[in-house]
Amino acid sequence: MVRRLFQWLDERLGLTTIHDVVLDRKVPKVNWWFTLGSASLFLFLIQGITGVFLTVYYVPSPDHAYDSVQYIMNEVRFGWLIRGIHHWGATLMVLVVFIHMLRTFFYAAYKYPRELTWISGVVLLLATLGMGFTGYLLPWNQRAYWATTVGTQIPGTIPFIGPFITSVMRGGSELSALTLARFFSVHIWFLPAVIAATIGLHLYLVIRLGISHIPDEND
Amino acid sequence: MDNSPNLTRRQFVTVIGAAISTLIGAAVGLPAIGYLLSPALEKQEGESWILLGPLDNYPLNQPTLFTFTRTKKHGWEKTTTSYGVYVLRTSPTEVRVFSNVCTHLSCRVTWKEEVQEYICPCHDGHFAIDGSIISGPQPRSLDEYETKIEDGNLFIFLKEA
Secondary structure: OHHHHHHHHHHHHOHHHHHHHHHOOOOOOOOHHHHHHHHHHHHHHHHHHHHHHHOOOOOOOOOOHHHHHHHHHHOOOOHHHHHHHHHHHHHHHHHHHHHHHHHHHHOOOOOOOOHHHHHHHHHHHHHHHHHHHHHHHOOOOHHHHHHHHHHHHHHHHOOOOHHHHHHHHHOOOOOOHHHHHHHHHHHHHHHHHHHHHHHHHHHHHHHHHOOOOOOOOOO | OOOOOOOOHHHHHHHHHHHHHHHHHHHHHHHHHHHHHHHHHOOOOOEEEEEEEEHHHOOEOOOEEEEEEEEEEEOOEEEEEEEEEEEEEOOOOOEEEEEOEOOOOOOEOEEEOOOOEEEEOOOOEEEOOOOOEEEOOOOOOOOEEOEEEEOOEEEEEEEOO
């Protein structure tokens, strides 16, 4: 019964083909460092899922942001767990994505024909850091406030256009409700959209080009 | 290899992989259900005795309005609700307390001294001094609170929805 149902679906959806192309690829002999891409993807999904759950209670307004986070942590059942995973997952994701980049660099996996995979990876690394930066403000506590004050001040030192960049980031000359709202928007809509789309390209390239072997004495 | 009665390496990895995935899914998925249902599972503790002051403050046989507010917490926000009750002292030791919320559509009724009636301004509901219906669209008489007197002080028992 299950078998016939599967065959019916397979005939129409091409599940076997997808499996063969996506998962059953030929790979050279590799080591554990090659799992970091999958780990990054997994962390992104975890961050996405826990992030969606956090928006159930979080309010991106200076009046309520801090209180709503306290509510999640102290009163909502398993709120501490959902936010805890999101909090620690964020740090872990930056770490894993960065080590993933180091592996690619030291194994020279960014060379022909994988330049675009590398470039899309750079976009993903920067977007991940952007997620960390925008997410850091959202709890709206003292640490978040002052970290963002400093973080938005840094591009202000760029000659000529610096102050303009700072006020674009802040939505005005100082940190305000506008800053919190735009950081929230960037954190949950703009950057996740960029990351999801870029992961699509990144994975397509990995599947199309295959992964490179570990350099040896013949390279 | 295919004829072996034992698991192949590939089958083993598939089974272990599925088991670990299920475990992780359950570890995050089950708490997530509790997370979503959490506010609905909270018990709303809305019962308390409200102090209306010394009984002697209230004149005999004349409904007197007493107002107070109660603050309720909804997640990260506090909502303050105001209440009004009419205290009717029927004898030096006996008292009845009525809600000023009309039983029709929850407008507030007012005691009119000149006609000796509670009148609801919304749909012209009239209640007698003891809260019973005189005329109007209201389905039942004014709601009455349970009272107690301790050391000369009047209390009512408030149940919040």
